Amino acid sequence: MSQDERGTPVSDDDTPAGFELGLAYPDAEALEAAIADLVEERVASRIAAHDATLWGPDAEEEAAKRLDWVDLHVTSASLVPQIEELRAELNDRGVHHVVLCGMGGSSLAPEVICATDQVGLTVLDSSDPDMVRGVLDGDLSSTAVVVSSKSGGTVETDSQRRAFEAAFRAADIDPSERIVVVTDPGSPLDDLASESGYRVFHADPGVGGRYSALTAFGLVPSGLAGADIAGLLEDAGDIAEDVTADDDTNPALVLGALLGLANAGGVDKLVLAEAGTANRGFADWAEQLVAESTGKTGHGILPVVVASPESPNATASTSDEVLGMLGPMRDDHPVAASGYGFAIDAPLGALFLLWEVATAVAGRMIGINPFDQPDVESAKQAARDMLSGGSAEPDPVFTDDAITVFDTSGWLPEDVVTVSGAVAALLDHLDPEHGYVAVQAYLDRLADPALAGVRDTLATRTGRPTTFGWGPRFLHSTGQYHKGGPPTGVFLQVTSEPAHDLAVPGRDFSFGEFLLAQAVGDGQVLAGHGRPVLRLHLDGSSRAREELLEALG
Numbered sequence: 001m002s003q004d005e006r007g008t009p010v011s012d013d014d015t016p017a018g019f020e021l022g023l024a025y026p027d028a029e030a031l032e033a034a035i036a037d038l039v040e041e042r043v044a045s046r047i048a049a050h051d052a053t054l055w056g057p058d059a060e061e062e063a064a065k066r067l068d069w070v071d072l073h074v075t076s077a078s079l080v081p082q083i084e085e086l087r088a089e090l091n092d093r094g095v096h097h098v099v100l101c102g103m104g105g106s107s108l109a110p111e112v113i114c115a116t117d118q119v120g121l122t123v124l125d126s127s128d129p130d131m132v133r134g135v136l137d138g139d140l141s142s143t144a145v146v147v148s149s150k151s152g153g154t155v156e157t158d159s160q161r162r163a164f165e166a167a168f169r170a171a172d173i174d175p176s177e178r179i180v181v182v183t184d185p186g187s188p189l190d191d192l193a194s195e196s197g198y199r200v201f202h203a204d205p206g207v208g209g210r211y212s213a214l215t216a217f218g219l220v221p222s223g224l225a226g227a228d229i230a231g232l233l234e235d236a237g238d239i240a241e242d243v244t245a246d247d248d249t250n251p252a253l254v255l256g257a258l259l260g261l262a263n264a265g266g267v268d269k270l271v272l273a274e275a276g277t278a279n280r281g282f283a284d285w286a287e288q289l290v291a292e293s294t295g296k297t298g299h300g301i302l303p304v305v306v307a308s309p310e311s312p313n314a315t316a317s318t319s320d321e322v323l324g325m326l327g328p329m330r331d332d333h334p335v336a337a338s339g340y341g342f343a344i345d346a347p348l349g350a351l352f353l354l355w356e357v358a359t360a361v362a363g364r365m366i367g368i369n370p371f372d373q374p375d376v377e378s379a380k381q382a383a384r385d386m387l388s389g390g391s392a393e394p395d396p397v398f399t400d401d402a403i404t405v406f407d408t409s410g411w412l413p414e415d416v417v418t419v420s421g422a423v424a425a426l427l428d429h430l431d432p433e434h435g436y437v438a439v440q441a442y443l444d445r446l447a448d449p450a451l452a453g454v455r456d457t458l459a460t461r462t463g464r465p466t467t468f469g470w471g472p473r474f475l476h477s478t479g480q481y482h483k484g485g486p487p488t489g490v491f492l493q494v495t496s497e498p499a500h501d502l503a504v505p506g507r508d509f510s511f512g513e514f515l516l517a518q519a520v521g522d523g524q525v526l527a528g529h530g531r532p533v534l535r536l537h538l539d540g541s542s543r544a545r546e547e548l549l550e551a552l553g
């Protein structure tokens with residue numbers, strides 16, 4: 001980190017192979033003092049001892065049920081042979097392809113684990129009818145489906161399960177031979193799985209969704225797909241002592257202190273760039289952990305996931321960012337305009353545990369409960385209201401060629417009559433010091449991944465931190481921060497007519513209706529928080545996509 005002489009490598013002889021953490025910060029004394037306080041208060045060893053009082057009296061009840069993740073490298077070990085046995089059984093029956101149905105904490109970790117190990121796993125974390133159909137159209141004769149939900153009540157996951165059950169039956173395959181369930185004991189999904197004769201893996205109810213990478217939620221789909229899950233737990237075990245030690249070289253204390261201190265100094269964005277790490281897609285997992293854990297009661301840190309250190313936003317451009325480079329330390333790593341930056345790398349299992357402890361530490365410094373997600377439910381309720389006819393779909397403001405434009409609360413000036421004009425009007429609402437743009441694309445991410453490139457277009461155009469989330473996936477990640485964090489976002493929703501809608505078996509709504517209700521419902525809740533939301537509804541043609549790109553560029 002040559003741009004900042006205060007950059008400091010943190011590691012000692014005991015840290016595991018492959019671990020690196022390098023830091024830059026504007027005030028060495030303040031960081032040292034913050035770490036010294038954490039050591040003095042024995043925060044790390046108290047997390048290890050499941051001390052639920054660390055986040056204040058209001059958080060105590062929740063924290064008391066949510067700290068088992070510190071022991072998972074030990075307590076999850078017994079799952080490994082069970083998963084390996086089931087994998088061998090499935091392979092013997094010619095089943096080699098694994099689909100995972102699950103949202104947020106129930107799918108982000110397996111996605112990273114399998115991508116990092118380069119084993120195939122199809123993650124279905126959407127209610128987009130075209131995306132669901134695309135996955136259903138795969139070769140069912142060689143497919144097993146893992147249905148993962150901690151609560152057992154997430155509508156996306158329930159709908160995906162119904163669709164697969166129907167598809168298996170239509171293909172003359174007994175669903176009980178192919179569906180594997182991961183859920184908490186006693187959940188509605190647990191009950192259904194028992195009635196249906198599905199193989200069930202119970203997760204530890206003492207671990208919240210976003211801290212569950214090393215529970216059955218992370219291990220079952222990844223292990224069935226062929227990832228090295230025993231190695232993952234070993235890697236976590238190798239760093240467990242380091243990250244729970246009351247010591248000023250504890251890397252989780254150092255990272256947590258850096259984030260907490262930066263936040264106290266006005267930094268509320270964390271840019272995460274893949275910078276040479278072998279842990280593929282790790283930023284998407286960390287995004288949920290940090291956004292849902294910290295983004296509430298008007299506080300928090302918004303992860304801004306970018307492709308590389310060369311991406312717009314991964315430069316020293318704005319003073320409300322800390323730059324986090326995911327990969328080994330390099331001399332030319334950028335440091336944020338705020339002065340805060342870091343580079344981090346470690347084997348994946350170690351990194352999961354380190355970031356969990358660091359987030360819990362930062363949460364204590366920020367003064368929030370890192371284990372709840374109070375604003376996620378409001379958007380779910382708004383979607384349910386719309387599906388049950390309790391609230392109507394809003395009227396469009398105008399249609400311009402292949403795109404129909406909706407706003408919320410009538411903020412769009414009346415003289416705006418083009419899509420380009422509407423986008424420009426939305427961006428006019430950006431606060432130049434703390435504002436951010438959130439693009440929320442309720443589209444098929446497997447069919448059109450390149451659309452995520454509009455993130456860079458808007459980041460360059462505005463010079464402000466810009467996030468890109470696929471709906472409804474982001475609702476289970478940054479969605480909490482959008483509604484509960486500082487009210488500084490402007491929101492661009494993109495929805496589309498599907499190529500073909502798809503019924504949800506046994507329900508009185510289709511996937512397309514559900515997806516639209518999720519977009520409209522979340523938009524209403526954001527508007528209720530006083531935020532401008534612009535929805536561009538594409539007519540499904542390739543012309544609509546071109547028109548969108550023209551308006552954003």
Ligand SMILES: O=P(O)(O)OC[C@H]1O[C@H](O)[C@H](O)[C@@H](O)[C@@H]1O
Pocket residue numbers: 103104105106148149150151152153154157209210292373376475476477
């Ligand atoms: O695992 P589930 O109960 O289906 O929950 C999936 C996701 O749902 C909500 O969005 C929560 O905010 C997330 O933290 C959670 O990971």
